[in-house]
Amino acid sequence: MSFISIEFALLLLGSMVVYGLVPRQWRWSVLLVSSYLFYGLSNWQNLWVLALITLGSYFIARKITGEPEARRKRGWLVLGLTLVLGVLIFFKFYDYLILAFENYSNLDVPLPVLGLVAPLGIAFSSLQVTAYLVDVSRGKLEASSHLGHYALFVAFFPQQVAGPITRAQKLLPQIAYLLPVLPEELQAGFQRLLLGAFQKFVIADRLANFTAPIFADYQAYSSGVLLANLYVYAFQIYSDFAGYSNIAIGIAKLFGVNLAENFRQPYLALDVADFWNRWHISLSNWLRDYIFYPVMRFLRTRSKDNRAWWLIWVPPLVTMLVSGLWHGAGPKFIIWGLLHGVMLALAAATSRWRKQVTEKMGKAAWVFKLVQWLLTFHFLVFSWTFFYLKGVLTATEYLRLLFSRVSTETVLHDQAIWGTLVVLGLYLFSEIVVYYQVFTQRLEHAPLWIRWGVYYLFLFLIMFMGNFVGSKPFIYEFF
Amino acid sequence: MKLKNYFRIIVFILVFFVLNHFIGRAFVHWSRYESEYAITHREFVAMQDQVWLVFLGDSHVQKGAKAGDIPGAYTLAASSETYPHTYYLMKHYLEEKDFKPDVAVVEIDPLGFMEVQVDVLSMRDPAFWDIYLNYLAIDANTETVGDLIPTFLQAKFSLLGSWDVVLEKIWPIEKQYPEPLEFGFVPLQTTMAELNEQKIERDGIHRAKSHFSEGDYLDETMVTYFLKLIDLLQAYDVKIVLVWYPMTKPYYDGMESYYVSGEAHIDTVEELLGQRQVDLILDYHDTFFGQPEFFSDPDHLNIWGAEIFTEQFMEDFENADLLTVEEMGGGLEFRFRRKTEN
Numbered sequence: 001m002s003f004i005s006i007e008f009a010l011l012l013l014g015s016m017v018v019y020g021l022v023p024r025q026w027r028w029s030v031l032l033v034s035s036y037l038f039y040g041l042s043n044w045q046n047l048w049v050l051a052l053i054t055l056g057s058y059f060i061a062r063k064i065t066g067e068p069e070a071r072r073k074r075g076w077l078v079l080g081l082t083l084v085l086g087v088l089i090f091f092k093f094y095d096y097l098i099l100a101f102e103n104y105s106n107l108d109v110p111l112p113v114l115g116l117v118a119p120l121g122i123a124f125s126s127l128q129v130t131a132y133l134v135d136v137s138r139g140k141l142e143a144s145s146h147l148g149h150y151a152l153f154v155a156f157f158p159q160q161v162a163g164p165i166t167r168a169q170k171l172l173p174q175i176a177y178l179l180p181v182l183p184e185e186l187q188a189g190f191q192r193l194l195l196g197a198f199q200k201f202v203i204a205d206r207l208a209n210f211t212a213p214i215f216a217d218y219q220a221y222s223s224g225v226l227l228a229n230l231y232v233y234a235f236q237i238y239s240d241f242a243g244y245s246n247i248a249i250g251i252a253k254l255f256g257v258n259l260a261e262n263f264r265q266p267y268l269a270l271d272v273a274d275f276w277n278r279w280h281i282s283l284s285n286w287l288r289d290y291i292f293y294p295v296m297r298f299l300r301t302r303s304k305d306n307r308a309w310w311l312i313w314v315p316p317l318v319t320m321l322v323s324g325l326w327h328g329a330g331p332k333f334i335i336w337g338l339l340h341g342v343m344l345a346l347a348a349a350t351s352r353w354r355k356q357v358t359e360k361m362g363k364a365a366w367v368f369k370l371v372q373w374l375l376t377f378h379f380l381v382f383s384w385t386f387f388y389l390k391g392v393l394t395a396t397e398y399l400r401l402l403f404s405r406v407s408t409e410t411v412l413h414d415q416a417i418w419g420t421l422v423v424l425g426l427y428l429f430s431e432i433v434v435y436y437q438v439f440t441q442r443l444e445h446a447p448l449w450i451r452w453g454v455y456y457l458f459l460f461l462i463m464f465m466g467n468f469v470g471s472k473p474f475i476y477e478f479f
Numbered sequence: 480m481k482l483k484n485y486f487r488i489i490v491f492i493l494v495f496f497v498l499n500h501f502i503g504r505a506f507v508h509w510s511r512y513e514s515e516y517a518i519t520h521r522e523f524v525a526m527q528d529q530v531w532l533v534f535l536g537d538s539h540v541q542k543g544a545k546a547g548d549i550p551g552a553y554t555l556a557a558s559s560e561t562y563p564h565t566y567y568l569m570k571h572y573l574e575e576k577d578f579k580p581d582v583a584v585v586e587i588d589p590l591g592f593m594e595v596q597v598d599v600l601s602m603r604d605p606a607f608w609d610i611y612l613n614y615l616a617i618d619a620n621t622e623t624v625g626d627l628i629p630t631f632l633q634a635k636f637s638l639l640g641s642w643d644v645v646l647e648k649i650w651p652i653e654k655q656y657p658e659p660l661e662f663g664f665v666p667l668q669t670t671m672a673e674l675n676e677q678k679i680e681r682d683g684i685h686r687a688k689s690h691f692s693e694g695d696y697l698d699e700t701m702v703t704y705f706l707k708l709i710d711l712l713q714a715y716d717v718k719i720v721l722v723w724y725p726m727t728k729p730y731y732d733g734m735e736s737y738y739v740s741g742e743a744h745i746d747t748v749e750e751l752l753g754q755r756q757v758d759l760i761l762d763y764h765d766t767f768f769g770q771p772e773f774f775s776d777p778d779h780l781n782i783w784g785a786e787i788f789t790e791q792f793m794e795d796f797e798n799a800d801l802l803t804v805e806e807m808g809g810g811l812e813f814r815f816r817r818k819t820e821n
């Protein structure tokens with residue numbers, strides 16, 4: 001079951017009605033049942049995986065909390081991480097590794113390929129549970145003593161498919177005390193839903209009409225078209241993922257639950273480090289807290305020189321390698337991750353110098369910032385090639401053609417060009433709405449007729465321009 | 480929550496439906512007369528009394544059946560037209576417009592029986608189809624596959640996805656339908672012969688995958704209306720010829736791997752027909768295998784392919800002796816008419 005379905009709309013409406021009717025202390029059970037229904041109707045064969053991770057991590061966390069000896073605590077933590085990450089690695093990498101091994105080894109023994117389908121949202125829930133176990137072991141929070149609340153934390157349906165990855169410290173207290181939903185919260189939830197649906201149906205899916213045929217047949221197009229295609233894809237993937245996040249946040253808000261924010265105008269970043277503070281924020285915070293900082297601390301204890309080059313290069317490379325692998329099995333994600341790792345390290349290595357140059361340039365510093373922005377933006381645009389195309393060879397061939405093929409006979413028709421430009425105009429419009437907090441602040445005190453006018457405008461734009469016949473699943477559903 | 484908040488929500492929803500109705504009607508009025516369907520039918524209505532043979536179906540027919548080469552024939556087809564569309568159209572022309580063809584050539588391409596066709600039912604140019612389709616009847620006759628909102632309700636939201644209609648009006652992809660149309664036929668001037676073998680193979684498989692990989696073979700709605708169409712035509716003593724239009728080999732191979740084999744499909748159609756008698760079944764799906772020069776894309780004939788296909792069809796039709804020469808338009812003067820250099 002997808003967010004983009006009538007079945008989900010009915011499940012959501014039904015949940016809201018029942019949620020409003022039951023006493024406060026039982027509201028968590030309504031959300032838990034809805035979450036398992038959502039999961040079961042989408043992917044019933046792997047319901048046992050969700051239950052296994054939930055029960056396993058719950059009891060292991062209880063053991064960690066109750067264990068006084070540090071060594072044993074660590075042992076329970078290792079067991080918990082093995083369970084959670086083992087499931088993730090098994091479903092994500094088993095078939096890929098078997099096939100890779102068969103291709104590259106000389107063994108004649110056929111190895112079993114299981115044709116595994118990753119459980120819904122496994123990549124996201126694994127990270128969420130991992131963070132919970134680590135934080136419990138560090139004493140940052142007490143293990144939950146309520147299995148039902150914890151099960152809801154793991155399975156909460158708005159964020160189940162593709163995040164945001166919300167920390168237990170933020171989500172568990174809300175679940176433990178679900179307040180009546182205020183009209184302002186309903187309104188805020190509706191606004192986020194509207195914005196998310198606009199980004200997904202109007203912008204992302206319409207832009208996909210432009211990019212999909214070009215990616216499918218990129219050898220037929222000139223370098224100009226290939227370049228334009230990359231720009232358009234950059235906006236498409238952002239709108240798709242930000243749209244999903246806004247829908248998830250909006251739905252949670254309808255139940256009075258606040259999820260973590262996930263995007264903050266990522267394409268305004270001046271360097272790749274800044275980008276990762278703006279893009280998929282919940283993931284980058286997770287990577288920072290559970291990979292980057294631990295690696296950094298580990299290297300610092302073994303280095304006498306605080307400015308050693310490996311302190312600058314190794315943590316970001318390791319972090320982004322993990323990020324790449326988390327996104328998928330295959331060399332292309334590793335390369336994508338390492339590219340970002342290199343750029344992160346460069347950003348760290350040059351940050352002092354850049355600050356000095358900015359200060360020296362005074363009023364003309366905007367020129368330097370513009371250059372930084374252009375370089376960062378284009379790096380991001382080109383790096384998405386590895387994200388979309390099937391493999392490393394296809395991606396590098398695409399980039400080669402981008403720089404070597406000047407023209408071809410295949411041209412884009414006016415409808416593709418002008419239609420896409422209109423959608424890009426709407427993309428700018430949506431970014432302005434977000435940047436100036438139109439929904440959250442400007443409309444709050446506006447007269448009713450203005451608020452409703454804006455809502456109807458968005459609703460009818462979604463209906464009119466939304467690509468429903470050719471609607472595609474959310475890109476990040478596949479991770 | 481206070482009562483006034485519930486009241487506001489209800490008012491908001493009601494105002495939305497009212498606005499949807501009026502904006503939808505305005506859009507329908509603006510777009511109705513300019514759509515591909517509207518242009519085709521305007522021409523057809525003007526000459527329907529002269530038509531004894533009508534080709535029915537979707538874009539395979541619209542681009543493949545060169546009715547202008549057959550005196551008294553008309554290609555009454557349109558892109559994405561499904562069996563429910565065709566049924567209600569023919570019902571309208573037979574019952575209300577006194578249209579009396581001798582022969583109806585009905586397409587039986589496997590794609591026409593697919594579940595995904597249901598999605599286009601209410602989304603595709605509802606402005607035009609509003610006046611023909613009886614959505615309530617469609618919902619009553621069949622289970623609305625995969626949808627919990629009945630088709631007739633979906634049709635009330637005629638704005639849904641209509642940006643495509645605007646795009647096509649402002650920036651038409653190509654002049655696909657010259658006015659006047661060539662008896663409903665839309666000639667495609669490009670050819671796949673310019674492509675290399677690998678590209679032809681890849682295009683065919685890609686297209687077959689995009690068509691066939693995501694839906695079930697026999698959709699109940701499509702099958703029901705296919706049979707209702709047959710029954711309707713028989714009730715008016717119209718001779719029925721079922722035709723499977725040509726496609727490229729890679730496309731066919733892709734279709735076989737994702738969907739159904741050619742042999743199995745013809746057998747299935749015959750099984751579906753059961754006791755119903757059709758006059759002729761002609762299977763041309765492999766007629767142009769290995770001849771990409773007759774295709775504009777993996778499953779659409781270009782103008783050269785359409786000419787040869789139509790000629791072949793008429794030869795087979797004549798050989799079947801379903802009609803006398805006089806019924807087909809007159810004595811020895813009736814000959815397959817083709818615009819050639821000679």
